[in-house]
Amino acid sequence: MNALAETRRVTLRFGELTAVDSVSIAVERGETVGLLGANGAGKTSLIRLLLGLIPPTSGEVLLLGSSPSVKSRERVGYVPQTLGLYEDLTVRENWDFTNRAFGLRRLSLPEDLGEIRDDLVGELPLGIQRQVAFAVAASHKPELLVLDEPTSGVAPLSRARLWNDIHASAEAGAGVLVTTHNMEEAEQCDRLAIMVDGQMVVSGTPADVVGSRLVVEVRSEDWRRAFELLDSTGLVVQAHGDVLRVPAARDAIDEAFAVGGIEATITMVPANLEEAFVMIVSERSAT
Amino acid sequence: MNWGIESATVRYGSQVALDGLTLQPERGSVTVVIGGDGAGKSTCLKALVGLIPLNGGTACRPSKKEIGYVPATGGVYPDLTVYENLAFSGRSYGIKGSAFEKRRAKVLELIGLRDVRERLAGHLSGGMQRKLAVGLALLHQPQLLVLDEPTTGLDPLSRAELWRVISHTAAQGAAVVLSTTYVNEAQRASLVILLSEGRSIAAGSPSQIIAGVPGKVGRVKSERQPPGLAWRRGGIWHTWDLSKGTPGEADRIEPDFNDAVIIAELSHEIGITR
Numbered sequence: 001m002n003a004l005a006e007t008r009r010v011t012l013r014f015g016e017l018t019a020v021d022s023v024s025i026a027v028e029r030g031e032t033v034g035l036l037g038a039n040g041a042g043k044t045s046l047i048r049l050l051l052g053l054i055p056p057t058s059g060e061v062l063l064l065g066s067s068p069s070v071k072s073r074e075r076v077g078y079v080p081q082t083l084g085l086y087e088d089l090t091v092r093e094n095w096d097f098t099n100r101a102f103g104l105r106r107l108s109l110p111e112d113l114g115e116i117r118d119d120l121v122g123e124l125p126l127g128i129q130r131q132v133a134f135a136v137a138a139s140h141k142p143e144l145l146v147l148d149e150p151t152s153g154v155a156p157l158s159r160a161r162l163w164n165d166i167h168a169s170a171e172a173g174a175g176v177l178v179t180t181h182n183m184e185e186a187e188q189c190d191r192l193a194i195m196v197d198g199q200m201v202v203s204g205t206p207a208d209v210v211g212s213r214l215v216v217e218v219r220s221e222d223w224r225r226a227f228e229l230l231d232s233t234g235l236v237v238q239a240h241g242d243v244l245r246v247p248a249a250r251d252a253i254d255e256a257f258a259v260g261g262i263e264a265t266i267t268m269v270p271a272n273l274e275e276a277f278v279m280i281v282s283e284r285s286a287t
Numbered sequence: 288m289n290w291g292i293e294s295a296t297v298r299y300g301s302q303v304a305l306d307g308l309t310l311q312p313e314r315g316s317v318t319v320v321i322g323g324d325g326a327g328k329s330t331c332l333k334a335l336v337g338l339i340p341l342n343g344g345t346a347c348r349p350s351k352k353e354i355g356y357v358p359a360t361g362g363v364y365p366d367l368t369v370y371e372n373l374a375f376s377g378r379s380y381g382i383k384g385s386a387f388e389k390r391r392a393k394v395l396e397l398i399g400l401r402d403v404r405e406r407l408a409g410h411l412s413g414g415m416q417r418k419l420a421v422g423l424a425l426l427h428q429p430q431l432l433v434l435d436e437p438t439t440g441l442d443p444l445s446r447a448e449l450w451r452v453i454s455h456t457a458a459q460g461a462a463v464v465l466s467t468t469y470v471n472e473a474q475r476a477s478l479v480i481l482l483s484e485g486r487s488i489a490a491g492s493p494s495q496i497i498a499g500v501p502g503k504v505g506r507v508k509s510e511r512q513p514p515g516l517a518w519r520r521g522g523i524w525h526t527w528d529l530s531k532g533t534p535g536e537a538d539r540i541e542p543d544f545n546d547a548v549i550i551a552e553l554s555h556e557i558g559i560t561r
């Protein structure tokens with residue numbers, strides 16, 4: 001069976017600039033895929049290609065089995081970072097308007113939005129607005145959901161609730177493609193795809209992406225002096241409270257402490273996803 | 288006496304934006320205020336630096352010359368170059384001559400923008416603009432540095448670079464206070480204040496907040512939502528059970544900081560005071 005959305009060696013050039021460079025990606029039914037990359041890596045261009053909003057310079061794009069079209073886009077739900085809701089309309093009016101645009105007759109509003117049905121969207125807290133935007137985008141039971149930074153700006157509990165909804169859509173069979181800079185969100189995905197300078201460099205589960213990468217953890221009586229010592233050597237030190245984490249070879253750090261004359265406990269520990277991401281992008285950009 | 292605000296209340300008309308909040312940052316470490324949009328984070332930081340008056344409570348802060356503050360948006364002049372921005376900031380703090388040149392070189396080095404010093408600030412990437420804004424606020428070597436959502440919208444690379452500057456400033460002895468909506472950023476602080484509706488609903492170091500979780504936290508691998516309070520962590524569920532009886536189908540686990548923050552918000556919502 002075909003993937004819900006797929007690019008095959010797709011390239012997009014704007015004059016001299018290659019925004020997307022021979023990228024192949026597929027989103028299958030029931031899976032949540034996180035698309036990660038630094039700003040300017042080509043994530044937004046890739047999504048616009050997948051939805052058929054721009055034609056590729058070369059390569060092939062398949063959306064629900066054929067070239068993207070108005071017809072296939074009807075089976076997609078999209079939530080931009082800016083939400084795409086009408087702030088001057090109520091929750092109910094936004095819901096009805098979108099359903100009518102998709103040619104659906106008055107679907108009943110989900111139960112959890114009942115209490116706020118007559119509230120103007122613009123007057124609701126952002127966390128609730130994001131929940132409304134997701135519910136509206138999912139209302140026509142799209143086969144593919146595309147979400148851009150779905151929980152940006154919301155409190156942790158609202159973020160958790162939205163992800164409960166996103167997972168429920170995937171378990172009901174939809175494919176979900178999420179772009180995010182937030183690694184808490186990335187860890188919710190079944191699979192991640194990381195872009196650097198227009199190219200797809202890594203793809204796999206969050207655990208695959210981290211792989212066996214390690215960082216050096218430094219504990220010292222005086223974290224401030226230890227930080228200054230390592231920082232002055234040009235290492236990218238990250239302080240977590242009074243524990244320092246450095247994505248570098250252990251030798252360099254042992255040596256710095258031997259020379260600096262500060263006592264510290266130095267151990268190698270598994271990298272977290274954020275650290276792994278920074279390592280992957282830095283390695284690629286350096287080559 | 289420590290700097291900070293104590294039992295601070297701020298009202299905008301009939302709306303209570305800050306409700307008896309206490310926030311006392313420590314020198315030489317990072318304090319993070321976490322909460323969603325509208326929780327009162329910006330109000331809290333503005334009250335801390337004295338940009339808005341308190342309707343109740345007390346504040347103690349260093350002199351204006353010892354405070355650096357970066358608002359959530361802006362903080363740089365887009366039509367001036369990086370150099371001109373620094374010069375303008377230097378003049379407004381009365382730093383002149385060789386003292387200014389020394390600080391300018393130091394700050395440019397710290398924020399890593401030396402190669403783009405002649406570029407208009409408005410032409411820099413979002414991450415570089417944020418770093419410049421922080422650099423401008425650091426020029427006069429403040430003892431209290433306050434940053435309103437400095438990393439929102441930044442990619443992890445820019446975020447790591449900005450945190451290097453933040454940790455460096457704390458390591459030098461300043462009290463750094465910043466707001467965020469990211470749990471993993473709050474986890475990097477020595478002191479965390481979780482804000483909701485203008486009130487502190489959890490406060491302490493990340494490990495203290497984890498240790499304060501009431502009830503039992505469990506994990507379940509299931510497609511259906513387990514009964515009670517539960518949230519997704521990728522393919523599994525984490526559950527929270529306040530009852531004293533035998534645990535349900537969930538395997539009991541130690542909560543992590545993410546769980547602890549969610550549970551603090553849930554407790555607040557269902558009216559459990561801690």
